[in-house]
Amino acid sequence: MNVANLGLVLEDLEDKAFDPFMVEKLSHGSTPDPYPAIHALMAKGPVHKGAYRDHFDAVPDVQMAGLNHYVVLGYDLVQQVLLDPTFTNREAFEHNLGRSFGRTVTVMDGPEHTRYRKIFQRAFLPQTVAKWGGSVVDPVVKDLMGSFICKGEADLVEDFTHHYPFQVIYRQLELEPEQAPVFHKLAIAQLLSSIGAPQGQEATRKLGDFFAGLLAQRRANPGTDLVSHLATAEADGERLPDEVLIAFLRQLVNAGGDTTYRGTSVLLAGLLTHPDQLASVTADRTLIPQAIEEALRWEGPVASTWRHATRDVTLAGVDIPRGAILNVVLASANRDPAKFADPDRFDIFRERTVRNLAFATGPHVCIGQHLARVEMTRALNALLDRLPNLRLNPDKPAPDIVGHILRVPEHIHVRFDQR
Amino acid sequence: MQAWVCLNCGWTYDPHVGIPEAGVAPGTAFEDIPDDCKCPACSAAKADFELMDL
Numbered sequence: 130m131n132v133a134n135l136g137l138v139l140e141d142l143e144d145k146a147f148d149p150f151m152v153e154k155l156s157h158g159s160t161p162d163p164y165p166a167i168h169a170l171m172a173k174g175p176v177h178k179g180a181y182r183d184h185f186d187a188v189p190d191v192q193m194a195g196l197n198h199y200v201v202l203g204y205d206l207v208q209q210v211l212l213d214p215t216f217t218n219r220e221a222f223e224h225n226l227g228r229s230f231g232r233t234v235t236v237m238d239g240p241e242h243t244r245y246r247k248i249f250q251r252a253f254l255p256q257t258v259a260k261w262g263g264s265v266v267d268p269v270v271k272d273l274m275g276s277f278i279c280k281g282e283a284d285l286v287e288d289f290t291h292h293y294p295f296q297v298i299y300r301q302l303e304l305e306p307e308q309a310p311v312f313h314k315l316a317i318a319q320l321l322s323s324i325g326a327p328q329g330q331e332a333t334r335k336l337g338d339f340f341a342g343l344l345a346q347r348r349a350n351p352g353t354d355l356v357s358h359l360a361t362a363e364a365d366g367e368r369l370p371d372e373v374l375i376a377f378l379r380q381l382v383n384a385g386g387d388t389t390y391r392g393t394s395v396l397l398a399g400l401l402t403h404p405d406q407l408a409s410v411t412a413d414r415t416l417i418p419q420a421i422e423e424a425l426r427w428e429g430p431v432a433s434t435w436r437h438a439t440r441d442v443t444l445a446g447v448d449i450p451r452g453a454i455l456n457v458v459l460a461s462a463n464r465d466p467a468k469f470a471d472p473d474r475f476d477i478f479r480e481r482t483v484r485n486l487a488f489a490t491g492p493h494v495c496i497g498q499h500l501a502r503v504e505m506t507r508a509l510n511a512l513l514d515r516l517p518n519l520r521l522n523p524d525k526p527a528p529d530i531v532g533h534i535l536r537v538p539e540h541i542h543v544r545f546d547q548r
Numbered sequence: 549m550q551a552w553v554c555l556n557c558g559w560t561y562d563p564h565v566g567i568p569e570a571g572v573a574p575g576t577a578f579e580d581i582p583d584d585c586k587c588p589a590c591s592a593a594k595a596d597f598e599l600m601d602l
Contacts, residue, residue, distance in 0.1 A: 212591050247555045254558045256602045483569075484589065494557045494590040 137346065139339045141311050142318060142328050149318035149328065156324045158187035160533040163432065164473055167202065167461045175203040176447040181433045181456035185533035191325045192225045193435075196454045199447070204483065206445060207462040210436055210455060211491040218242070218493055220437035221454050229319040229333055230383070231376030235493065242492060244364050245373055252358060255499040261301065262503050269296045270511045278515060282522055285512070285541040290394040294504055295386030302378075303354040304343075312336075316382040333379065340375045388430040389501045391537040392487075393508050396424035398528040398538045399475045400509075401521050406477050411513050420477045421505050422485060425463075427475045429487030432460035432534045462486045516545035552578040552597045559589035561597065 142149075166184045170177060180198035182190055201210055210216050217238040219227075227236040234246045251257075273292055277283035295316070299309050315332040322329030344360050351357040359374055400407040400420065410416045436455040443449065463485050464472040470479065488495035495501070512519060521527055525542035552561040561581075566572040567588050572581055578597070585594050 243556070250556060250558055254553060254600075255560060256553075256600070490590055492556060492590065492592070496557075499558050 137339060137342045139308050139311050139315065140335045142314065142331060142335075144328065147318075147328050149314055149321060149332075152321055152324075152326060153317050154539070156188045156321065157532040157535055158185060159531050160185045160187070161529060161531055163460065163533045163536075164464055167458065167464065168466075170200065171202045171461055171465070174447070175206045175445045176201055176449070178447075181458055182533065187533055188324045190225075190323050192228065192323050193454070196224070197450065197452060198454050198456055199444075199449055200456045200458060201444065202458050202461040204462040204465040204468045204486070207457050207459060207486060208490060210444070210457050211486070211489055211493070214238075215439055215442060216436035216455060217439055218436065220439075220452075221435035225320075225323055225435075226380070228322050229329060230380040231333070231337065232370075232372045233376040233380045234373075234496075235380065238492075245369065246492070246496070248359075248362050248364050248369065249377060250496050252355060252362075253496050253500055258500040258503050261297070261500070262507055265300050266297050266504055266507045267511070269293060269300060270507055272296075274511065274515060279547065281547050282542070282544045285397055285543055286394050286538060287540065289512075290390045290397065290508070290541075292390075293393060293508060294389035294501075295382070297500075297504060298382060298385040301355045302382075303352065303356070312382060313386065316379075316386060319379060319383055336379050336382070337375050340378045341371065343378075344371060344374055385497055385500070387535070388495075389497070389504050391430040391535060392425060392501055393505050394528075394537050394541065395428040395430075395530060396421060396505055396509060397512070397541055398530060399424050399427060400477075401519070401541065401543065402527060403475055404520065406475070407519070410477070410509070411519075414510060414513075416477060417506055417509055418502075419481075420509070421502055423475060423477045423479065424505075425487035426469065426485035427463070428530055428536050429459055429463055429485070430535065430537075431487070432532075432536060433458045434489060457489075459486050459489060515548075516543070517548065518546040520544055549602045550599055551602050553600045554587040554590065554592050555596050555598055556592035557587060557590035559587050560602075 163185060177200045179200060181200050201207055219236050219238050222236045234242055234249060237245065273289050277288045295313050299312060315336050318328045318332035320329065343356060347357040347360045351361055362369060400410060410420050434457050436457055438449050438451055438453045438455060440451050466472050468483050488498040520543060522542040522544045528538035528541045530536050530538045561578050563577055564574055566574040566576050569588055570585050572585060581594060583594055586592060
């Protein structure tokens with residue numbers, strides 16, 4: 130543990146009874162399956178006026194209200210928009226993630242974005258995060274599995290995936306273990322500004338204050354941890370500005386923890402509800418990479434993202450004015466019947482056609498995707514190795530993937546034989 | 549071992565595989581890939597790749 134963070138304490142929310150995890154679940158709604166609505170929209174055309182969220186039962190997003198929304202659907206058009214510099218991030222994300230995290234690379238475009246992104250991506254290259262597998266990821270897996278491995282049954286979400294990626298990131302930051310619950314709580318609370326919860330900005334401020342202090346400590350006494358590395362990294366001969374670093378760290382504890390928990394949960398739910406495919410993967414672990422890609426295609430962690438139109442433009446015959454906010458529905462790309470046969474079916478053996486867009490594409494493609502794959506791989510291998518005859522618990526409800534924008538099964542009740 | 553890695557997204561070029569979707573055949577050295585070829589994962593330019601230790 131890095132002794133340099135001793136003395137720094139992350140303040141909890143003032144209202145200790147506020148449960149951001151529950152509020153977050155409520156804010157995402159309980160849409161069981163958005164895909165019928167997505168397919169119905171796609172059948173009418175790839176571009177529609179209005180917000181993606183409007184088609185589902187969800188708490189209103191106050192930060193994105195009043196903007197001129199258009200929905201973009203289908204693989205080719207989603208890919209086109211994500212690759213076209215006509216459509217920028219800053220003016221879209223400054224309404225939401227910019228308020229929650231601050232000046233992150235998500236709210237930058239052009240040369241400024243490229244300059245900073247390269248530094249952050251370098252810290253998460255495949256060969257770099259692969260080394261975390263043994264040193265950071267496996268110990269987290271072992272610790273979490275320790276709570277249920279002797280019980281013969283578990284809820285793989287509540288007992289495992291919900292905590293797993295967050296704890297990996299937390300260990301990589303080398304922060305004090307006792308503060309992890311408060312960190313997780315504030316990381317999730319940051320995004321609740323979207324529904325007008327004041328705890329959102331409170332969490333943003335408190336995490337900012339903490340990381341400012343941490344950066345000062347780690348610059349004065351650098352270690353080998355991720356924060357020390359970023360605190361002393363340079364872009365064009367200059368150190369990264371504090372506001373960019375702090376924003377990245379605020380985003381990291383959320384993005385690194387929240388999305389991969391969903392991806393890992395979906396991977397497990399997909400395999401457990403398709404026992405023949407689970408058996409194949411159990412017997413042949415070389416199938417894990419394609420199982421992961423199919424899970425990401427089938428139910429990616431983020432169903433829709435945002436872009437801003439910098440000029441008047443026509444997409445698929447629809448005129449879109451300058452200033453419009455495009456809801457770029459990644460989930461529609463990944464279930465596009467023009468690219469994926471029988472797209473709603475989970476099939477790890479499907480013919481490989483095009484890359485899935487779960488991590489988007491273009492300049493803002495997910496920085497953490499390689500770490501996500503390492504974590505999903507390690508988790509699946511460990512569960513299959515140590516939980517013999519892993520199967521759904523027939524006495525409890527089957528996993529139900531819910532949500533319209535961030536989708537996840539709330540529970541995965543399993544049984545397994547004990548060694 | 550070294551490989552050419554996209555600095556924007558970390559995608560790593562494997563010369564044994566090539567880039568089928570871009571018409572780059574297996575066995576093509578990175579240096580022989582056309583200069584206007586883009587990263588298949590994020591569309592970054594060939595110039596944004598760096599030779600790195602794996």
